[in-house]
Amino acid sequence: MCGIVGYIGQQQAMPIILDGLKSLEYRGYDSAGICTMDKTRPDIRRSRGKLFNLSRLVEALPLRGRIGIGHTRWATHGKPSETNAHPHQAGPVVLVHNGIIENYLALKSKLSGLGHTFKSETDTEVIAHLIEQKMKSGTAFEQAVRDSLRELKGAYALSIVSETDPDTLIAAKSGSPLVVGVGGKEFFVASDIPAILPHTREMVFLEDGEMVVFKNGQAQFSTVAGVPLKKMPKHIDWSPLMAEKEGFRHFMLKEIFEQPRAVRDTLSGRILEEEGDVYLEDLRLSDAGLRGFTRICIVACGTSWHSALIGKFLLEEHCRIPVEVDIASEFRYRNPVIGPETLLIAISQSGETADTLAAVREARTRGARVVAICNVIESSIAREVDGVIYTHAGPEIGVASTKAFVTQIVALLLFTIRMGRATDSMSLIRSRELLADLLHLPGLMDQVLTLNEAVRDIALHFIHARDFLYLGRGINYPIALEGALKLKEISYIHAEGYPSGEMKHGPIALIDDQMPVVVIAPLDRLYGKVESNMQEVAARGGRVIALCTEGDRDISDKAEAVLEIPDCSEHIAPLLFSIPLQLLAYHMSVLKGNDVDQPRNLAKSVTVE
Numbered sequence: 001m002c003g004i005v006g007y008i009g010q011q012q013a014m015p016i017i018l019d020g021l022k023s024l025e026y027r028g029y030d031s032a033g034i035c036t037m038d039k040t041r042p043d044i045r046r047s048r049g050k051l052f053n054l055s056r057l058v059e060a061l062p063l064r065g066r067i068g069i070g071h072t073r074w075a076t077h078g079k080p081s082e083t084n085a086h087p088h089q090a091g092p093v094v095l096v097h098n099g100i101i102e103n104y105l106a107l108k109s110k111l112s113g114l115g116h117t118f119k120s121e122t123d124t125e126v127i128a129h130l131i132e133q134k135m136k137s138g139t140a141f142e143q144a145v146r147d148s149l150r151e152l153k154g155a156y157a158l159s160i161v162s163e164t165d166p167d168t169l170i171a172a173k174s175g176s177p178l179v180v181g182v183g184g185k186e187f188f189v190a191s192d193i194p195a196i197l198p199h200t201r202e203m204v205f206l207e208d209g210e211m212v213v214f215k216n217g218q219a220q221f222s223t224v225a226g227v228p229l230k231k232m233p234k235h236i237d238w239s240p241l242m243a244e245k246e247g248f249r250h251f252m253l254k255e256i257f258e259q260p261r262a263v264r265d266t267l268s269g270r271i272l273e274e275e276g277d278v279y280l281e282d283l284r285l286s287d288a289g290l291r292g293f294t295r296i297c298i299v300a301c302g303t304s305w306h307s308a309l310i311g312k313f314l315l316e317e318h319c320r321i322p323v324e325v326d327i328a329s330e331f332r333y334r335n336p337v338i339g340p341e342t343l344l345i346a347i348s349q350s351g352e353t354a355d356t357l358a359a360v361r362e363a364r365t366r367g368a369r370v371v372a373i374c375n376v377i378e379s380s381i382a383r384e385v386d387g388v389i390y391t392h393a394g395p396e397i398g399v400a401s402t403k404a405f406v407t408q409i410v411a412l413l414l415f416t417i418r419m420g421r422a423t424d425s426m427s428l429i430r431s432r433e434l435l436a437d438l439l440h441l442p443g444l445m446d447q448v449l450t451l452n453e454a455v456r457d458i459a460l461h462f463i464h465a466r467d468f469l470y471l472g473r474g475i476n477y478p479i480a481l482e483g484a485l486k487l488k489e490i491s492y493i494h495a496e497g498y499p500s501g502e503m504k505h506g507p508i509a510l511i512d513d514q515m516p517v518v519v520i521a522p523l524d525r526l527y528g529k530v531e532s533n534m535q536e537v538a539a540r541g542g543r544v545i546a547l548c549t550e551g552d553r554d555i556s557d558k559a560e561a562v563l564e565i566p567d568c569s570e571h572i573a574p575l576l577f578s579i580p581l582q583l584l585a586y587h588m589s590v591l592k593g594n595d596v597d598q599p600r601n602l603a604k605s606v607t608v609e
């Protein structure tokens, strides 16, 4: 996610802002910039790449002024570049933004019609022009901001200055975090606490639809509509490291709890409910193009391969197109039979996995069209394919992938709808049902996250186990694989994922009272089969941990531990059932005293073969 810092007070703004941006580096970024109000004139420096580049720039060309705003950009619209870096300016208005404006294209077209020209590809620059346009019509700066915010759809955290009001700083929030630090006669604004902690521990957390105007040593809080608010500062006693994790003990736990927000951001601006379709801005494949494919291959590694397996179920079920899934390191060496009639989908959180990149190149040399599902804009894989579906999970710091995994499945569901509508294999009614399920998903995920303590108790109960078996059927078989991988990679306990129908073909020989068996048993069309597999395990003294649908009373007498998941559609179940498995692996790892975020032998991105 992007990082924002703002300052107004008696000190020089630039060093405060630069240090603040440095403390937000963990949020991930690809460019950065600062603007200070040097007496009455805004002065801007921006650079691509790391903050070191920006530091060198401001050393060579210092920025003066006691008011300023700064930004580290995690690209969502428009590639990483100086032109797309924030701050963005339109006339007297300069601002920085964190979030995604869903209606920016419509606003941009309206403003272009009024003579505005745009330098960048970003949604953010449109906001600056919108405010400028209102000021051109005679509206004062503060009111122009209020009127503009009411026209925005989507998420924003903003810090704004204007040449017309050189002693004023405005900040506003809706959907993206923004915190205000209250100093003596000075104020700080930031996306996150770490940027403010070195200066003050008195903080005000803005709520959605609120803004603050800093002027003459005062902070006037109000709603965007203008209703004054009395906001009392809270005392924050976190250490800086705790603050980076927003109070969570590990990045992995923070990212597990970020999943509802990551899903919302990945859906943002893409759902066309009326048309029963989706808008995938970087897919670059027309309906006719999509209709030209007779089969799909999906390649990936690790957790991304598990989401690829789910993609097979979705696309074959809803689009009736044959889908083959391959581990990338296997695909590239097996002389695959693919050509122009094949669409290859490469799934990679980092966009840098060497085996997946090599598979992409192999497919392109054989004439296949390639689409990537990536979490990092302009990553190596994203740059070498014909189209991209970006997940907007934000940077994933923990080596064990969680929020990227669920947003990959969301991206696959979005593509399934797009493919189904383009090839007329999905009815309008069906696509609207799937879209409704996606819109309800973040709320259901919030409910599942309340199981955290119950999962921790289960981890404590089974902490001495040396082997685990994970069982699932159908679309939940990949979730069994994913649960096992999560446990392996951070708790170092051996675990295997298996299709539960395979039990009698070998794994059942493993079952005894030392072997916990995690069974994924949603109330779906395969429930009866899964339940009998559970009986087989229980009958042999196996210790069952059952994940079932809320209200399922038949399961509790066959399981030693039960976790109830809200009822949901079959294609949503993998997203909900994976959360307790992420939490189980997390708590087992913590209880074993492992380095959860940096487990032994593993790297976040495997850029070598």
Ligand code: AGP
Binding pocket: 301, 302, 303, 304, 347, 348, 349, 350, 351, 352, 353, 356, 399, 400, 401, 402, 489, 603, 604, 605, 606
């Ligand atoms: C998942 O928890 C692991 N960190 C690993 O399996 C990962 O999914 C795999 O290396 C693929 O990475 P990518 O998605 O960045 O290509």
